Amino acid sequence: ASAESGTSDWGWIAATLGIVGAITLYTLSDRSRDNNDDDNSSQITVSPVAGVFDSAATVDVYDAQGNVLGHGQIDPASGQVTITLDADYTGPVLVVVTDANGDAGDYISEATGASTSLGTSLTAMADLDESGDLTLSVTPLTTLAVMLAGISADSLSSTPLTSDMLAINQTLATLFQLSDLLGDVTAITEDEFNQEDGLNTAEAYGDLLVALSGLDEFQGSVAATLEALLAEVSIVDGVALISTHGIALLQAGLALFESGPYSGVLDSQSVIALAPVVTEARDGLLADEAEDGTVVTLKQVAVGDLISITLGDLNYDVTATVAMVSDGYASITLPADLLEELGDGNWPLTVSVNGDARLPIYIEQEISRPTLSIDVDRSDLAAGEHTVVTFTFSEAVIGFSNADITLDSGSLSTVTTTDGGVTWTATYTPADNTEDSGTRIQIGGEWTDLVNNAPAVGADNLEASISIQVDTVAPVASIDLSTHVLAVGETATVTIRFHEAVTGFGLEDLSADNATFSNLISTDGGTTWTATLTPSDNISSDDNRIYLSSGYTDAVGNQPTSDVISASYQIDTQ
Numbered sequence: 001a002s003a004e005s006g007t008s009d010w011g012w013i014a015a016t017l018g019i020v021g022a023i024t025l026y027t028l029s030d031r032s033r034d035n036n037d038d039d040n041s042s043q044i045t046v047s048p049v050a051g052v053f054d055s056a057a058t059v060d061v062y063d064a065q066g067n068v069l070g071h072g073q074i075d076p077a078s079g080q081v082t083i084t085l086d087a088d089y090t091g092p093v094l095v096v097v098t099d100a101n102g103d104a105g106d107y108i109s110e111a112t113g114a115s116t117s118l119g120t121s122l123t124a125m126a127d128l129d130e131s132g133d134l135t136l137s138v139t140p141l142t143t144l145a146v147m148l149a150g151i152s153a154d155s156l157s158s159t160p161l162t163s164d165m166l167a168i169n170q171t172l173a174t175l176f177q178l179s180d181l182l183g184d185v186t187a188i189t190e191d192e193f194n195q196e197d198g199l200n201t202a203e204a205y206g207d208l209l210v211a212l213s214g215l216d217e218f219q220g221s222v223a224a225t226l227e228a229l230l231a232e233v234s235i236v237d238g239v240a241l242i243s244t245h246g247i248a249l250l251q252a253g254l255a256l257f258e259s260g261p262y263s264g265v266l267d268s269q270s271v272i273a274l275a276p277v278v279t280e281a282r283d284g285l286l287a288d289e290a291e292d293g294t295v296v297t298l299k300q301v302a303v304g305d306l307i308s309i310t311l312g313d314l315n316y317d318v319t320a321t322v323a324m325v326s327d328g329y330a331s332i333t334l335p336a337d338l339l340e341e342l343g344d345g346n347w348p349l350t351v352s353v354n355g356d357a358r359l360p361i362y363i364e365q366e367i368s369r370p371t372l373s374i375d376v377d378r379s380d381l382a383a384g385e386h387t388v389v390t391f392t393f394s395e396a397v398i399g400f401s402n403a404d405i406t407l408d409s410g411s412l413s414t415v416t417t418t419d420g421g422v423t424w425t426a427t428y429t430p431a432d433n434t435e436d437s438g439t440r441i442q443i444g445g446e447w448t449d450l451v452n453n454a455p456a457v458g459a460d461n462l463e464a465s466i467s468i469q470v471d472t473v474a475p476v477a478s479i480d481l482s483t484h485v486l487a488v489g490e491t492a493t494v495t496i497r498f499h500e501a502v503t504g505f506g507l508e509d510l511s512a513d514n515a516t517f518s519n520l521i522s523t524d525g526g527t528t529w530t531a532t533l534t535p536s537d538n539i540s541s542d543d544n545r546i547y548l549s550s551g552y553t554d555a556v557g558n559q560p561t562s563d564v565i566s567a568s569y570q571i572d573t574q
Contacts, residue, residue, distance in 0.1 A: 276297070496528070516534050
């Protein structure tokens with residue numbers, strides 16, 4: 001999956017998911033404690049952000065095991081609630097802000113300017129240390145961090161909140177180039193927001209969230225946005241990456257914001273706005289798309305800028321040229337041999353321009369084309385025999401059927417698979433009365449792998465084939481005599497010629513009227529045989545014949561289909 005390139009493609013991005021307000025939570029712990037002793041109480045100040053917040057949402061604070069430390073409700077006028085926590089508790093806490101008014105509005109959407117229902121909960125996880133005071137923002141990004149940790153208020157009793165989970169906050173902050181995921185946020189609709197004098201850290205956070213606000217409108221809700229992003233963000237070895245499709249979604253949200261009522265307030269400089277775009281990799285980079293390399297598009301690049309791209313563990317450095325840059329956008333082609341060297345996988349793509357890092361993404365690359373080998377149980381077949389043909393692909397394929405298979409002769413049963421499409425089998429039956437030392441089974445290339453990579457055109461696997469020796473022709477014989485008139489003391493040489501070599505042929509397969517055979521031999525491997533015919537004594541007969549029975553076979557086991565009878569010969573031994 002991937003983002004789009006070009007100036008117009010950057011318009012695919014949306015406004016913020018923000019719920020702005022401040023919620024100061026002062027709650028009572030479930031531990032017994034003197035609530036009037038202010039020296040022993042802790043205070044948590046929480047500011048939820050999804051746009052300026054103006055409804056009475058509920059707020060709950062949980063300890064690491066899911067015990068409720070406090071509960072409150074936001075004052076719609078101030079956007080805050082105060083809850084005092086028991087000072088005895090230190091450690092991880094989970095804060096949950098929940099929509100409490102059904103479909104009624106909770107905040108002002110920065111994408112549309114309309115009062116919008118939260119329709120879900122926003123969450124944040126933090127560490128309450130011994131200092132006893134904690135200030136944090138609860139935003140869609142803090143909620144995404146909680147989702148990446150795989151926890152919720154209901155799951156804490158079985159899966160406690162840990163310090164390793166809390167580390168995801170900083171991992172996600174690093175991805176989006178925020179100093180603190182729980183830090184202050186100034187929404188772009190607040191009077192304090194002013195881009196003209198440069199963005200402070202709170203305003204930069206607000207700039208980032210406008211894309212999520214637009215994506216809410218694009219996806220239909222805050223919850224849908226978060227589920228979509230959860231599928232596109234991954235953490236590998238402690239580093240967070242977002243897919244090219246995830247960037248495409250966020251840039252679509254930013255584009256929606258930029259067409260809305262607050263577009264004049266902000267010219268977004270967030271990492272989302274400046275993220276690299278790989279259009280061809282929006283739905284994964286496939287073989288056809290990678291054949292000529294793939295294009296990385298970058299915003300705010302000038303001629304002469306030094307661009308450094310790392311894909312996986314391979315580096316590609318280039319200086320932006322006039323040919324690369326148009327209207328502040330640079331298009332850099334990663335060469336096909338680099339992509340091929342890297343191979344299949346989810347590869348991190350990092351980009352810097354003059355040393356300034358852009359948002360790291362990952363590309364799902366599947367450029368290996370499927371290959372095929374064919375095998376048979378038997379490579380020589382006689383009449384009445386068959387063989388199992390096995391088609392083994394390098395990976396599971398779709399669209400493979402008998403329509404892709406060409407036979408020189410014979411027939412093939414329907415191909416089937418029992419392992420999801422990697423191995424396919426069918427039974428081959430040779431045609432009758434066929435003799436071929438190289439009958440071929442050939443495979444065309446209408447099938448693809450599961451991501452629609454076709455086999456390479458012109459490659460061996462496109463026309464994969466195997467040869468089978470087929471002989472379903474019964475041996476055919478003829479009988480000749482050196483003489484057709486035999487008298488007393490005379491013999492004849494009988495020659496039996498087969499159209500192919502035979503085995504199992506002996507004197508027992510020969511018989512004659514009024515005569516006997518001897519000296520049966522072959523000097524050419526079994527194709528031509530000779531024997532001596534000696535007439536019986538005291539015989540006078542004008543119509544005598546030689547009979548060849550069917551006790552022999554050819555080399556592959558074919559038997560003759562009928563007996564052979566010679567022309568007549570005369571005997572006069574009286």
